[in-house]
Structure formats: structure tokens, C-alpha cells
Amino acid sequence: MRVGISLLSLALDIFADWSSMGSIKQDIQETALGLLDGVRDGWNDFCQFIREAWPLLALLFLGLAGIWWYADPPPPRHVLMATGSTGGSYEILGKKYAAFFEKKGITLELVHTQGAQENIQRLSDRKDPLQAAFVQAGVFNPHGIAGVASLGSVDYEPIWFFYRGPVIRASDYEDVNGRLKYFFDKRISVGIEGSGTHTQALRLMEVSGFKASNHFLYMSAHESVDALKKGQIDGAFLVDGFQSKNVQTLLADPSLNLTTFRRAEAYARMLPYLHILKVPTGGFSLVRNFPDHDIQLLATTTNLLIDDRMHPALQFLFLEAAREINGKASFFADRGEFPFFGATGIPESPVALHYEKNGSPLLMAYIPFWLAELINRLVFVFLPFCAIAYPLLLTLPGYRMKRMRRKIDRLYGVLKTYEYELIANYDDSVRNDYLKKLDLLEYEALNLEVPKVMSGDYYALRTSIDYVRNCLNRGVHPYQIRPADVDVVVAP
Numbered sequence: 001m002r003v004g005i006s007l008l009s010l011a012l013d014i015f016a017d018w019s020s021m022g023s024i025k026q027d028i029q030e031t032a033l034g035l036l037d038g039v040r041d042g043w044n045d046f047c048q049f050i051r052e053a054w055p056l057l058a059l060l061f062l063g064l065a066g067i068w069w070y071a072d073p074p075p076p077r078h079v080l081m082a083t084g085s086t087g088g089s090y091e092i093l094g095k096k097y098a099a100f101f102e103k104k105g106i107t108l109e110l111v112h113t114q115g116a117q118e119n120i121q122r123l124s125d126r127k128d129p130l131q132a133a134f135v136q137a138g139v140f141n142p143h144g145i146a147g148v149a150s151l152g153s154v155d156y157e158p159i160w161f162f163y164r165g166p167v168i169r170a171s172d173y174e175d176v177n178g179r180l181k182y183f184f185d186k187r188i189s190v191g192i193e194g195s196g197t198h199t200q201a202l203r204l205m206e207v208s209g210f211k212a213s214n215h216f217l218y219m220s221a222h223e224s225v226d227a228l229k230k231g232q233i234d235g236a237f238l239v240d241g242f243q244s245k246n247v248q249t250l251l252a253d254p255s256l257n258l259t260t261f262r263r264a265e266a267y268a269r270m271l272p273y274l275h276i277l278k279v280p281t282g283g284f285s286l287v288r289n290f291p292d293h294d295i296q297l298l299a300t301t302t303n304l305l306i307d308d309r310m311h312p313a314l315q316f317l318f319l320e321a322a323r324e325i326n327g328k329a330s331f332f333a334d335r336g337e338f339p340f341f342g343a344t345g346i347p348e349s350p351v352a353l354h355y356e357k358n359g360s361p362l363l364m365a366y367i368p369f370w371l372a373e374l375i376n377r378l379v380f381v382f383l384p385f386c387a388i389a390y391p392l393l394l395t396l397p398g399y400r401m402k403r404m405r406r407k408i409d410r411l412y413g414v415l416k417t418y419e420y421e422l423i424a425n426y427d428d429s430v431r432n433d434y435l436k437k438l439d440l441l442e443y444e445a446l447n448l449e450v451p452k453v454m455s456g457d458y459y460a461l462r463t464s465i466d467y468v469r470n471c472l473n474r475g476v477h478p479y480q481i482r483p484a485d486v487d488v489v490v491a492p
Contacts, residue, residue, distance in 0.1 A: 225246045
């Protein structure tokens, strides 16, 4: 008995579970069908909304496109950058920047110039397409420059003086008359006029009390190196990076000597843009033990200057290039030392100030440059656009309802006209004509794509049309009340 009861209970539980499973399946099916219907209705409403509101949407889209294009145009894909003379460190550095830009989808074209003065003049010229340049600190008067901004310093540029002949003693630089004996009758290249080398060489000699010599030669860096190696000149000033081909060529020549600036700290105080670089014994060549004692060099810095109208996205790209290329440890610089946002004499770009405090935009570290720039521009335009578009978007549902209401009211107006005509001038011979008119009116009502919220108005219109049709189908004056009908109505 107990076994039978247990089996019965088990069977009932299984049946209940099966029933509940069937109920769950049915609920899932009904839910899925409901969701499908909701999606279908939503899609239909959206398509209908687009067909009805497309003029307003097109106006909003044109407004967004106009704001996007004129308020924040896309950055150019081709940029001109001045590097200076051929064979210098600027050319080497410029090629590294060009390779970095190429990976980001931007063409950076390098332009050779005669030096710092030409670079500054071209950047200041609003009609010149040049947008960026490497320029030495201290070679220009910042008060006479307009339209140029700084993205900081990106490298050291030592001031080298190579010469032939016996080693110059420290005392030879500082006799009682403040004149350098070595320069009295030697052929010395001080760089071509307008170059950074020329400006730095003359400025150092000026603060030291040296006067220009008739033996000074104004040669380019490449010409100076070639002439010094051939023995055609006795000495040459170069202001160039350690890795430049010209400097490496002279450092590798054992017949040439290099001057140390024993009074480097005094020069750095008189010319604040100068930096002191220390080279240990054997720093340039352990094999030659060159130099054979610790020396000090004076150095200016390489400034990355731009046309202040440059697109902000390109400025961030230049700063990222400087961080990746110049931020590495080098012979004279520690890792992360550059870019350096010190006093360059030129106002820093607002983008550089932002970069100094916050770094590059977050998106640039994770997605391609073009996509990060596109998203940044969209956000920049989207926020002010919302302030304009939001009130208009709020009016769209009301706009749509009003348009549909006008269509329904127009059909009601036609129906009302027919009804007035039937009341005033009924003629049974034209009854079929009016029935056709009502059929056409109903067909027009059937073609209305009405949102669900207005279904009541839609069916009320169709009911009203059908009411007038029924009145016509009575066979007599549709709105004439017969006495018999009155008796029926008022009878107790």
C-alpha cells in the first residue's frame, strides 16, 4: 500500500514537473513572440518616423556637418617641416620624425634650409606652407616674432670647436686683453650667416671680449668639415648634435683637437639658454683615450617650433614623437629628459601646456591616431551640438503627432463637406457618386501610417466614414427624419 502511494506521489510529481516545464516553455515562447512583435513595431515606427521627419533630421545633420567642418576641421595629411642644412643632426632627427608620422598615416616632408633664421622667417610668414621647424635656442630675438609657438626643447646641441695644430691651453683664452691668441691669424669657419652656428660662435666671442677677425670664413657645416679635414682651414665652429654625421666625422679624426670650455658656468650665467655638458676621460673613444681628460662643453637646445595655427591633433602627434624619439637615453641626455618645457623664448603652445600636465589624450595610447582624432573631434562637436539639437529633438514626437493629426483632420474636413452637401442638396441620382467618393476617402485613410498611440483617432475616422456611407445606403434622404421614426423614438 505504501509502495503504491509512493509510486502515485512520484507520478504526480513528474506530471507536475512536466506541466510546469510545458508552462515555462509556453511562457518563453510567448515572451519571445512579444519581444519580436515589439521589435517589429518599433522598427516600423522608426521607418515611418524617418519618412515623416526627414526634413528636420536633414536640417540637423547639415548643422552638425557644418559645425564639425568649420569649428574643428580634420588635420591635414601632409606637413612641411624645416630641418636645416644637409648632413646635420636636424636631418637625422627629422627622418626619425617622418618615420613616426608615416606610421600614423601622416606624410611629414622635410625641407632643407640655410639655418635658424630662415626657419624662423618662414614660420612667421602666414603665406608660407611650412608648419614646423627645429631651431636652436638663443639664435633669435623672441620679441620680433609673431605667429610662432613652441612645443618645447627636444635635444641638446653642443657647441663644438675643432682645430688643427698644438693643443690650446686654457690660459690662451684669457690673457689680460681678453683676446684669444689662437684667432689672431688663423683661418676659422664660423658658419654661414643666418645659421645657428654663426650666431652662437659670434655671441660666445662677443661675451668673451673677442673681436671678429678678417680671417673668419663663413662656410656651411659640410664645407667646414671637408675643409678642416683637408687642412684648408685651421678651425671650425659647429653647433650640432652628437649623432650628426659632421660631428662624428671630426671626432673620429685623430689629427684634430677639441676645445673644452673651462669657464662654462660663467657662460651659462651670462647666456641662460646655455647648458653645461660634461664628457669624462675617454668618453668619445676609449681606444684613443679621447679626450685625455675630463672636459666641459657648452650646449644650446633644439627647440621644436610650429606655426601657431597648426591643428591640435598634429601638435599632440609631434609631442608624442618627441617623447618616443627624444625621450630615450642618449650620450648627453637621460631617459625621459626630453621633451623639456623650459624657457625657450617663444610662448608655449596651449597644447604643449596641456601635454606637460596631462600627457596625450587617453585614446591615442590605445587606438590608431586617425580613429582617436576622429572620436575626439566628434566629442568636441557633439557637446555644443547637443545644446542646439536637444530642444529640436524634443519637438520631434510632437511634430510627428501634429503632422498626422493634420492629415486625419483634413480627411475629417472632406467628410464633413460631403455631409453638408448631402444635407443641403440631396439628390438620389448622385448617391452612387458620393459612395465612390467615400470609398476613395476610406482608401486614403487606409494608406495612413498611423503610430499606435493614434490608433483610436484612426479607427474613429474610419468609423465616421462608414457611418456616412450607411446613411447614404438607406435609400431615402439620409438625414431626413420621418414622423414614424419620431413616434418610435419617443413612444413610452
